[in-house]
Amino acid sequence: MGLPNEDGCPPPYPGRHEHLITSNEPPHADEEGFFRDQSWKRVPVWRSSMQRSELCKRMPPEILADIFSWTLPPMNELRGDVSDLETSPWVLTQVCSRWRDISLSTPSLWCNIAAVYGGKRGEFPDPRPEMVQTQVERSGAQNLMIQFHASESHDPAEQVALFQVLASHSARWEQISIQVAAALVPHLAQLRGRVPAIQRIWLQWDTKDSEIGADSIDCFEIAPSLLDMGTFIESQYIPIVFPADQLTAY
Incomplete structure (x- = not known):
C-alpha cells in the first residue's frame, strides 16, 4: 500500500506509487506534487539513516578488523574460488x-590460502597465481594456513x-592440507628443513597414478613444531617420515 497523504488518507495512486519508486519511469504531471510532498516527508528518515552511517564510519578500525575476521570462510570450506573477488577478504x-x-x-585477514585444482577441468575455477601471490604478500609476516590440492587432470x-x-614461504606455514599429483x-x-612453524599436516594423493614414483616422503622429517599429522594413501605403501615422538594427534 502507498504512503498516506497529509490528511492520513491513502494516496490517489497506491499501486502506481510503488511502481514509480522502484523504476525509472517519470511521474505524470498531475502526480509530481504528490511525490514531491512524499519525498520531503522522507527527509528526516534519510537524515537519521545518514547519522547511523556516520556512527559506523567512526567505529574504531580495530573493531572493524575484528568484525571482518568473522566474514572469512572456514578453512574446510575453501576451494579454488578463494581468490574470487566476491568472497572475503577480497x-x-x-x-x-x-x-x-x-x-x-x-x-591476519589474508593468511588462509587455498589453491585447489578440483574435479574435472572447468568444473571449478582454477586458482589464479597472481592473486595467490598478492594474498601471500598482504599476509605480511603472519603464519599461513594453506590448502594446495593438485590434480592429475x-x-x-x-x-x-x-x-x-x-x-x-614455507617458513611461515602453520597448517597445510596437500593433495599430491605425480608431477608434484x-x-x-x-x-x-624449511617448515619450522608447521603444526598440522594433512597429506593425500589425487589418484593411484599419483603414487607412482614416490618411494618415500621425508620432507617433513624436520618439523620442530609439528603436533598433528594425517595421511591417506589409497593403494601402495609409501613410507612417510616425520617426528612421531612429538605428535599429539595422528
Whole structure:
C-alpha cells in the first residue's frame, strides 16, 4: 500500500506509487506534487539513516578488523574460488576506501590460502597465481594456513609453478592440507628443513597414478613444531617420515 497523504488518507495512486519508486519511469504531471510532498516527508528518515552511517564510519578500525575476521570462510570450506573477488577478504576491499585501508592493513585477514585444482577441468575455477601471490604478500609476516590440492587432470606445469610460489614461504606455514599429483612429488624435497612453524599436516594423493614414483616422503622429517599429522594413501605403501615422538594427534 502507498504512503498516506497529509490528511492520513491513502494516496490517489497506491499501486502506481510503488511502481514509480522502484523504476525509472517519470511521474505524470498531475502526480509530481504528490511525490514531491512524499519525498520531503522522507527527509528526516534519510537524515537519521545518514547519522547511523556516520556512527559506523567512526567505529574504531580495530573493531572493524575484528568484525571482518568473522566474514572469512572456514578453512574446510575453501576451494579454488578463494581468490574470487566476491568472497572475503577480497570483497572487503571494494566497499569503500576506509574498508579497503583497514583490510589491507590487517595481515591476519589474508593468511588462509587455498589453491585447489578440483574435479574435472572447468568444473571449478582454477586458482589464479597472481592473486595467490598478492594474498601471500598482504599476509605480511603472519603464519599461513594453506590448502594446495593438485590434480592429475590439470596442467602439471601450472600447478608446480604455483606450488613453488607457496613453497618459497614455507617458513611461515602453520597448517597445510596437500593433495599430491605425480608431477608434484619431485618438488616436495625442497621443503625438508624449511617448515619450522608447521603444526598440522594433512597429506593425500589425487589418484593411484599419483603414487607412482614416490618411494618415500621425508620432507617433513624436520618439523620442530609439528603436533598433528594425517595421511591417506589409497593403494601402495609409501613410507612417510616425520617426528612421531612429538605428535599429539595422528
